[in-house]
Amino acid sequence: MFDLTNYINNKNQQINAELEKLLLGCEKAQPLVDAMRYSLMAGGKRIRPVLCLAAAEAVGGMAEDALTTGCALEMVHTYSLIHDDLPAMDDDRKRRGKPTCHIAFDEATAILAGDALLTVAFEVLSAMNFTENSTQAVQRLNVIQTIATAAGCRGMIQGQMLDIASEGHRVSREDLEGMHALKTGALIEASLQCGALLGRASKSQMEMLKTYAANIGLAFQVADDILNVEGNPQLMGKDVGTDALREKSTYPSLLGIEASKRFAWDLIQNALQAIETFDKKSEPLRAIAVYIIERKR
Amino acid sequence: MFDLTNYINNKNQQINAELEKLLLGCEKAQPLVDAMRYSLMAGGKRIRPVLCLAAAEAVGGMAEDALTTGCALEMVHTYSLIHDDLPAMDDDRKRRGKPTCHIAFDEATAILAGDALLTVAFEVLSAMNFTENSTQAVQRLNVIQTIATAAGCRGMIQGQMLDIASEGHRVSREDLEGMHALKTGALIEASLQCGALLGRASKSQMEMLKTYAANIGLAFQVADDILNVEGNPQLMGKDVGTDALREKSTYPSLLGIEASKRFAWDLIQNALQAIETFDKKSEPLRAIAVYIIERKR
Numbered sequence: 076m077f078d079l080t081n082y083i084n085n086k087n088q089q090i091n092a093e094l095e096k097l098l099l100g101c102e103k104a105q106p107l108v109d110a111m112r113y114s115l116m117a118g119g120k121r122i123r124p125v126l127c128l129a130a131a132e133a134v135g136g137m138a139e140d141a142l143t144t145g146c147a148l149e150m151v152h153t154y155s156l157i158h159d160d161l162p163a164m165d166d167d168r169k170r171r172g173k174p175t176c177h178i179a180f181d182e183a184t185a186i187l188a189g190d191a192l193l194t195v196a197f198e199v200l201s202a203m204n205f206t207e208n209s210t211q212a213v214q215r216l217n218v219i220q221t222i223a224t225a226a227g228c229r230g231m232i233q234g235q236m237l238d239i240a241s242e243g244h245r246v247s248r249e250d251l252e253g254m255h256a257l258k259t260g261a262l263i264e265a266s267l268q269c270g271a272l273l274g275r276a277s278k279s280q281m282e283m284l285k286t287y288a289a290n291i292g293l294a295f296q297v298a299d300d301i302l303n304v305e306g307n308p309q310l311m312g313k314d315v316g317t318d319a320l321r322e323k324s325t326y327p328s329l330l331g332i333e334a335s336k337r338f339a340w341d342l343i344q345n346a347l348q349a350i351e352t353f354d355k356k357s358e359p360l361r362a363i364a365v366y367i368i369e370r371k372r
Numbered sequence: 373m374f375d376l377t378n379y380i381n382n383k384n385q386q387i388n389a390e391l392e393k394l395l396l397g398c399e400k401a402q403p404l405v406d407a408m409r410y411s412l413m414a415g416g417k418r419i420r421p422v423l424c425l426a427a428a429e430a431v432g433g434m435a436e437d438a439l440t441t442g443c444a445l446e447m448v449h450t451y452s453l454i455h456d457d458l459p460a461m462d463d464d465r466k467r468r469g470k471p472t473c474h475i476a477f478d479e480a481t482a483i484l485a486g487d488a489l490l491t492v493a494f495e496v497l498s499a500m501n502f503t504e505n506s507t508q509a510v511q512r513l514n515v516i517q518t519i520a521t522a523a524g525c526r527g528m529i530q531g532q533m534l535d536i537a538s539e540g541h542r543v544s545r546e547d548l549e550g551m552h553a554l555k556t557g558a559l560i561e562a563s564l565q566c567g568a569l570l571g572r573a574s575k576s577q578m579e580m581l582k583t584y585a586a587n588i589g590l591a592f593q594v595a596d597d598i599l600n601v602e603g604n605p606q607l608m609g610k611d612v613g614t615d616a617l618r619e620k621s622t623y624p625s626l627l628g629i630e631a632s633k634r635f636a637w638d639l640i641q642n643a644l645q646a647i648e649t650f651d652k653k654s655e656p657l658r659a660i661a662v663y664i665i666e667r668k669r
Binding site for chain 2: 101104158163164183184186189191193194198201203208210212213215220223224226229233235236239
């Protein structure tokens with residue numbers, strides 16, 4: 076029986092060690108690097124880097140080859156959280172059980188720490204290793220383009236913009252899905268795509284992973300919405316019920332809680348089906364799909 | 373006699389057309405792209421892209437090969453201005469004669485427009501053209517790393533952090549120089565370095581351009597400080613005297629206005645000397661060096 080907890084803990088150790096190593100380059104930039112480290116090392120679930128590493132393995136590649144890219148994805152994700160939490164945006168004071176970056180430091184430092192994490196992500200992605208050949212350079216450029224496109228104005232940032240605009244009025248289920256596909260889905264999809272690229276996936280493997288990614292990406296968001304209704308604030312390290320307070324359109328508010336749970340399960344079934352021809356090395360991806368909607372935080 | 377105005381106007385036309393083309397990819401992201409375009413097309417001097425193109429030409433390459441990179445540099449510069457102007461940072465309400473981005477739109481949109489410009493810069497830098505070979509891919513990665521390093525926590529962002537921290541108390545000339553080398557110098561140096569890379573500069577050309585860049589980068593800042601004392605607010609499109617109001621340490625406040633002017637001239641002489649062995653194709657770089665301290669805005 077595959078042990079996901081053990082797998083995730085193991086990968087997280089590697090990811091955290093690599094993130095610490097990558098931050099060393101910023102060590103002189105005080106207090107900036109403190110703020111970057113504060114948010115980056117705040118105990119996130121590391122879903123994106125784990126998916127990236129697991130995708131590389133699932134297509135027959137090495138997780139190690141995707142480690143730096145996984146860390147860059149986590150930096151991009153963390154920058155987006157820091158900026159989303161700012162007073163001008165979601166104005167959140169708590170995340171992962173700790174004060175948000177702009178509360179622990181100040182607003183200017185939080186804005187710059189977010190900017191720096193985004194920039195450093197591209198710095199580490201483009202850092203050439205002299206043992207690499209030029210074919211690997213093409214692969215690296217593909218990875219950079221995949222992440223930049225997913226994070227940019229055709230992806231995550233546009234999703235956040237739509238999310239802010241939608242606050243306070245009811246949106247259709249179609250619009251909600253479109254918004255989440257951009258805000259959360261795009262970077263999750265990029266995580267799998269980059270892992271697959273670095274693991275040298277075939278074209279058909281890449282297509283199947285794309286379907287897997289789209290389904291778990293949306294399921295992840297539906298699960299988040301459900302946790303915001305009935306999650307345990309202690310386990311989650313943040314308040315619940317905040318979506319309702321802000322009159323945000325969510326799956327529970329549009330479909331009801333039971334239908335939302337069924338919808339999340341259907342999505343996970345689709346994800347599992349998409350990779351059913353993959354061999355044993357895709358066990359982590361299967362387990363993560365289920366974990367995504369069973370998680371308590 | 374070399375006509376710099378004509379040269380700059382000509383290059384700016386190409387740069388503006390390319391920027392408009394690159395923004396088309398974000399067209400669906402309303403109102404985000406409006407805010408991005410508002411700041412990007414606000415009539416900036418385009419110093420960084422012009423330097424990038426001129427460096428490519430100076431080493432015997434083609435300006436066209438550096439055009440996309442020049443535009444990416446301008447996007448990175450514009451994002452930094454949008455974020456620096458935010459209430460939590462310098463709290464500026466006017467730039468280039470127009471309301472700053474967060475005044476014309478709102479704070480959330482301005483933060484996201486800045487984030488998007490930074491991200492799109494890396495998206496366009498990594499966009500592979502299928503006619504490119506893998507040697508060009510290595511070159512592109514070098515360009516991305518150069519820009520990311522210059523913009524990140526070992527460059528521009530650290531400079532902005534030091535700038536904020538220094539407000540309200542007197543800093544030494546050495547610290548002031550270190551701060552400017554990061555805040556303004558790093559991206560100007562990267563502009564020349566990227567142009568030189570794309571123009572296939574020799575190692576010695578690269579070294580000489582580095583000296584040129586360090587000198588004009590600092591001169592640019594000294595000239596900015598001087599303009600803030602005795603510039604014409606109408607021509608500059610922004611208020612003057614703001615540094616003194618904020619008790620910012622500047623070259624005029626440390627050295628006096630006349631010694632600051634002499635210092636700026638010395639720097640430009642050093643820059644010109646650094647590239648004195650370059651042929652006629654470096655005329656634009658020589659003219660830009662002088663323009664940098666003679667400009668009225």
